[in-house]
Amino acid sequence: xxxxxxxxxxxxxxxxxxxxxxxxxxxxxxxxxxxxxxxxxxxxxxxxxxxxxxxxxxxxxxxxxxxxxxxxxxxxxxxxxxxxxxxxxxxxxxxxxxxxx
Ligand SMILES: [Zn+2]
Numbered sequence: 001x002x003x004x005x006x007x008x009x010x011x012x013x014x015x016x017x018x019x020x021x022x023x024x025x026x027x028x029x030x031x032x033x034x035x036x037x038x039x040x041x042x043x044x045x046x047x048x049x050x051x052x053x054x055x056x057x058x059x060x061x062x063x064x065x066x067x068x069x070x071x072x073x074x075x076x077x078x079x080x081x082x083x084x085x086x087x088x089x090x091x092x093x094x095x096x097x098x099x100x101x
Contacts, residue, residue, distance in 0.1 A: 036069035
């Protein structure tokens with residue numbers, strides 16, 4: 001069992017989420033999105049989901065997820081325009097990135 005799972009003492013869903021984040025981290029980094037898609041920061045990156053997290057566990061996910069920093073995430077999380085904003089970030093990506101996935 002990878003160290004991160006043990007260290008975080010996660011339940012079944014938490015483990016799935018952690019695994020998912022590792023996968024997304026690798027995928028986004030591979031595609032060159034190693035920065036906040038909203039402000040460009042490289043500090044404390046998170047993933048903002050357009051829908052609930054349960055919808056996201058395949059390679060198609062990156063079309064439903066934006067990589068944003070914690071600061072931006074906190075600014076948009078729970079706001080009425082969050083879905084819109086995440087959509088806008090995803091739509092403004094270079095096509096090469098999404099095709100490579
Ligand atoms: Zn940001």
